[in-house]
Amino acid sequence: MADGFRVDGNRVILSGSLDADTVPGIYSQVIKAFPADTQIVHEVDVSSVDFYDSAGLAMVSGLSDKYRVVGAGPEMTKELDSFAGKKKSAVLQVPPRPGFFESVGRMTASGAAGIRGILNFTGESVFHCTDALLHFGSLSRREFMRVFEASAADAVPVVALISFLLGLILAFQSAIPLGMFGAEIYVANLIGISIIRELGTLVAAIVMAGRTSSSFAAEIGTMMVNEEISALKTMGINPVRYLVVPRILASAAALPMLSVFADLCGVAGGSFVVISLGYSFRSYCMHAVSFVGASDFLGSLFKAAVFGVIVAAVGCFRGFQTGFGADAVGRSVTSAVVSAIVAVAFADGIFAVVFFCLGI
Amino acid sequence: MEHSSSVLRVENLSVGYDGKVILRNLNFSVGTGEIVVLLGSSGCGKSTLLRHLIGLLPPLSGRILFGDRVFADAQNPGSEEERDNVLRRIGVMFQSGALFGAMTLLENVLLPIREFTDLPHDLAVICAEMKLDSVGLLEYAHYFPSEISGGMQKRAAIARAIALDPKILFLDEPSAGLDPVTSDALDRLILSIRGKYGTSVVMVSHELASIFSIADRAIFLDKKTGGILDEGSPESLRDRSVHPEVAAFFNRGNSQKGR
Numbered sequence: 001m002a003d004g005f006r007v008d009g010n011r012v013i014l015s016g017s018l019d020a021d022t023v024p025g026i027y028s029q030v031i032k033a034f035p036a037d038t039q040i041v042h043e044v045d046v047s048s049v050d051f052y053d054s055a056g057l058a059m060v061s062g063l064s065d066k067y068r069v070v071g072a073g074p075e076m077t078k079e080l081d082s083f084a085g086k087k088k089s090a091v092l093q094v095p096p097r098p099g100f101f102e103s104v105g106r107m108t109a110s111g112a113a114g115i116r117g118i119l120n121f122t123g124e125s126v127f128h129c130t131d132a133l134l135h136f137g138s139l140s141r142r143e144f145m146r147v148f149e150a151s152a153a154d155a156v157p158v159v160a161l162i163s164f165l166l167g168l169i170l171a172f173q174s175a176i177p178l179g180m181f182g183a184e185i186y187v188a189n190l191i192g193i194s195i196i197r198e199l200g201t202l203v204a205a206i207v208m209a210g211r212t213s214s215s216f217a218a219e220i221g222t223m224m225v226n227e228e229i230s231a232l233k234t235m236g237i238n239p240v241r242y243l244v245v246p247r248i249l250a251s252a253a254a255l256p257m258l259s260v261f262a263d264l265c266g267v268a269g270g271s272f273v274v275i276s277l278g279y280s281f282r283s284y285c286m287h288a289v290s291f292v293g294a295s296d297f298l299g300s301l302f303k304a305a306v307f308g309v310i311v312a313a314v315g316c317f318r319g320f321q322t323g324f325g326a327d328a329v330g331r332s333v334t335s336a337v338v339s340a341i342v343a344v345a346f347a348d349g350i351f352a353v354v355f356f357c358l359g360i
Numbered sequence: 361m362e363h364s365s366s367v368l369r370v371e372n373l374s375v376g377y378d379g380k381v382i383l384r385n386l387n388f389s390v391g392t393g394e395i396v397v398l399l400g401s402s403g404c405g406k407s408t409l410l411r412h413l414i415g416l417l418p419p420l421s422g423r424i425l426f427g428d429r430v431f432a433d434a435q436n437p438g439s440e441e442e443r444d445n446v447l448r449r450i451g452v453m454f455q456s457g458a459l460f461g462a463m464t465l466l467e468n469v470l471l472p473i474r475e476f477t478d479l480p481h482d483l484a485v486i487c488a489e490m491k492l493d494s495v496g497l498l499e500y501a502h503y504f505p506s507e508i509s510g511g512m513q514k515r516a517a518i519a520r521a522i523a524l525d526p527k528i529l530f531l532d533e534p535s536a537g538l539d540p541v542t543s544d545a546l547d548r549l550i551l552s553i554r555g556k557y558g559t560s561v562v563m564v565s566h567e568l569a570s571i572f573s574i575a576d577r578a579i580f581l582d583k584k585t586g587g588i589l590d591e592g593s594p595e596s597l598r599d600r601s602v603h604p605e606v607a608a609f610f611n612r613g614n615s616q617k618g619r
Contacts, residue, residue, distance in 0.1 A: 020524070024478040053525045055479055058487035083490055090499045095507050325461045325506055 005029050012067075015048035018056025027059050034067065047071025121240070121317050128241045129248055143246040151212040151312075152254030155204075156261060158211070163203050163262035167195055167269025175273055184277050185287055191270035192288035197296040200262035201255075202348060205307035208255055209340035213315030216247055217336035220319025221329040229320070239320075248312045255308030256301045263300075295360045303351050307344050314340040365427075366391055367528045367560045368413070372422035374434075375405060375412045381420055382408050383586045388579055390528065393554055395561040397571050397594070399609065400581035406564045407532060409581070413562065414452050414530050415443060426450065426528065448476050451521030451529045451559075455536055457513040459505040465492060465516045466501040472523045491519040494556065495549055511542035515549060522553060529553070531563035535570045543567060547574045568610065580606050 004016040005026050012030050016022070034042040044067045046060055060069055061080055072080065098106060132139045175187050220243060223229050232239045267288055274284045318336035322328045366389035376382040382405035390396050398406045411417045413424060415432060423433040430438060431446045459468050469488040473479060479487065492498045495515040497508075505513055514534060521529055534550070535543040547570050553559055565571055571578060571594050578597055582589035582605065590597055590606050598610040 020477040020479065023483065024480065027480060027483060054487050054490060054523075055477060055483065055525075058479070058483045058490060061490070062483050062486050083493055086493055086498055087489065095503050327461065 007033055010034075011043040011045055013045045013048060016050060018046075018049055018052040018059060020053060020055040023055045023059045027062070030063065042067045044069050045071045046076070047073075049076075052076065117321070118317065121320070122313070124238075124240045125244055125248060125313055125316075128238070128245045132241075132245045132249065139249070140242075140246055144250050147247050147250035148254055150215070151208060151251050152257055155207055155211055155254075155258060159204050159207050159258050159262050160265045162207065163195070163200055163266040164269040166199060166203060167191055167266035168272055169269075170194065170199075170266075171270035171273035175277060179277075185274070185279055185283065187277075188270065188274050188279075188284045188287035189291045191267060191274075193291045193296070195266035195270070196263045196292050197300055198348075200266050201259040201300045201304045201307065202344070203266075204255055204258040204262045204304065205311060205344045206341060208251065208258065208308065208311045209314075209337055209344060212251060213311045213318075213336045213340040214333045216312060216315030217319040217322075217332045218329055220316055221322035221332040224320065224322040225324065225329060244313070244316045247316055248309055251308040251312035252305045253308070255311070256304040259300060259304035299351075299355060299360050303348070306347060306351075310343045310347055311340045314343055367394075367427060368562065369425040370413075370422070371425070373412065373424060374420040374422055375409050375417070376420050377408065377417055381586065383581060385422070386588060388588065388591070390560050390562055392527075393558045393560055395550070395554060395563070395574050395576050397575040397578045398562065398564045398581060399566075399571070399578050400589075401583055401605070401609075404581045404583040405586070406581060410530060410532055410562070410564055414450065415447060448472075448524055449527050451518075451524070451526035453514065453517045453521045453529070453531045453534060455532045457505070457510075457517040459513055459517055459520070461505055464502050464504055465497060465508075465519070468505070468516060469520050469523050472520065476524060488519075488523065491523050492516070494522070494553065495519040511538050511546065514538070514546060518546075518549065518553070522557065522559065525557060526559060528560040528562065531561060531565075533564055533566070535565060535567040540569070543570060544573070546570075550574055580609070 004014055004018070004022055006013045006015070012033060014026065014030075018026070030044065044060070044063050046069060048071075049056070052060070057076070057079060060072070060076065061083060063069060064080060064084070069080075171187050171191050174190050175184055178184055178186055178190075220229070223243075229239050232242060270288070271281060271284050275281055315336045318332045318339060321335075322332040368390040370386055370388050373386045374381055374384040375386070386409070388396075398409060400406050408417065412419055412432070418437070419432050419434045421434045423435075424431045426446050426449060429442070429446055430436075431443065432438075459465070460471070463471070466485070466488055469491050470484055473484045473487055477484070489498060489501060492501055495518055497512060497516055497519065500508055500512065500516075505516065508516070518529075518531075518534075529550075531550070534546055538546065550561060550563075551574055554561060561574075563575075565575075575594050577592065578594045579588055580590045580597065580601075580603075581587075590601050590603050592601075594610075597606050601607055601610075
């Protein structure tokens with residue numbers, strides 16, 4: 001039997017110190033000795049307790065729900081009665097949680113507000129971007145170059161690596177079926193057209209969505225939390241003009257360059273496989289570019305510029321939507337990356353249809 | 361007020377960070393149940409000193425003792441386990457409250473109880489409810505921090521800080537950002553916690569009203585010399601300090617009151 005715990009008939013006598021270290025052992029023994037579902041009312045005698053802390057008091061309070069507590073000193077009685085009284089009378093406030101219809105209404109309203117927000121943001125961005133292009137001198141060159149460097153130059157290693165491996169894997173996988181027809185050299189054609197027309201741009205755009213869109217959302221989101229955006233507004237500076245325009249224009253300029261870089265690395269990756277099959281580098285290059293027309297290349301550059309605008313705009317928009325609290329910026333960043341990738345994939349689908357209709 | 365034994369003792373402590381010494385050779389102690397306020401002009405190192413006392417920064421020299429346990433020693437850093445043991449015996453309330461936003465008030469208070477004691481769940485909940493009751497927030501146990509006011513958040517942060525019956529409580533500008541009525545209620549809460557649990561309190565504050573109503577002793581830190589300029593009860597510092605900086609600190613408050 002542990003110290004501080006003694007059973008005497010239908011009575012448990014607690015003694016010594018009831019603190020955070022002794023309470024767990026004593027409590028489990030009391031519960032074991034006197035299961036609460038019996039008919040007899042058991043007593044817990046605390047008259048020999050010399051010391052108790054909050055854990056001890058919590059235990060006596062917990063026991064008083066199941067057993068009769070006797071022998072408590074005036075101070076303990078006062079504390080127990082005060083807490084029991086308050087707990088009984090406390091109208092436990094339940095934070096207002098909306099019901100089903102209210103939730104549906106709120107979701108509809110917030111959906112509509114979201115669409116209105118997107119339209120407002122798009123309108124404002126288009127207006128200010130056009131204005132900045134017409135009056136290029138008014139654009140903050142420093143901010144433009146900073147964003148351009150961060151989204152283009154700093155992304156080169158990761159874009160190079162991914163597109164190189166993509167070209168290599170694509171060539172390797174297609175070499176096997178094409179080899180069955182003795183057409184291994186056409187791997188070069190396949191690599192050329194698929195990388196230059198489609199995949200190079202897409203890889204660069206997805207990397208940019210992961211790196212740049214998230215960083216825009218985090219930067220602007222943190223500014224929202226710190227009330228820096230409010231400070232800009234009260235100074236009469238339009239936050240879209242000041243923050244969004246340089247980011248959109250820099251990204252629109254950066255992504256076509258990254259896309260060309262991705263094309264080169266992807267084609268280089270494919271060349272390793274084709275050369276290892278016994279073909280010369282020269283014939284690989286000839287085949288790789290033979291299927292690719294100027295319209296394919298220029299079309300991919302145009303797509304890249306549009307993707308750059310989409311990725312930057314989505315990142316900034318999500319940043320402006322940042323709410324309050326520790327996790328608000330994190331949520332904005334996550335939704336920026338997801339929305340940017342979805343928007344890029346969606347836009348790519350539209351481009352595929354439009355290019356097909358135009359015969360490009 | 362008589363303070364029998366010291367809960368916190370600071371010996372030859374030099375504080376600072378990134379190789380920069382802000383305050384040097386500090387010596388003071390805090391008695392059981394004593395409320396000590398750290399004063400000084402902005403940038404004098406009050407908050408840095410507080411960060412050293414709660415173990416967020418290592419001392420540059422000297423040592424900090426809680427009771428007879430060495431908490432931080434520049435010469436002999438000691439084991440993590442020993443440090444953690446001491447940290448469980450102190451409570452800290454940050455200026456912003458620093459409540460975990462994803463948890464309800466009850467869960468915030470339950471966190472240290474669950475982590476550092478073996479109490480069964482039902483007793484841990486009763487214990488947390490008692491702490492919330494002692495700060496007058498029992499009714500709001502299931503609210504999230506974002507759903508209550510700033511003053512209530514500070515009270516909830518105090519409930520979390522006293523969850524493990526600490527011997528000493530550190531408060532960083534408890535009155536900052538609160539209206540006078542809420543600030544006064546918070547002062548009374550601090551006094552009631554001291555009365556109920558015998559907790560010592562070390563706080564950083566600029567609020568003269570709050571300093572006069574609760575502090576037993578004030579330690580005035582000096583930016584220029586990087587040491588303690590004056591020490592004593594707030595009234596004695598106001599009325600008898602020979603240092604012009606101390607007089608200026610308290611007289612500014614008087615002139616405000618006279619308006």
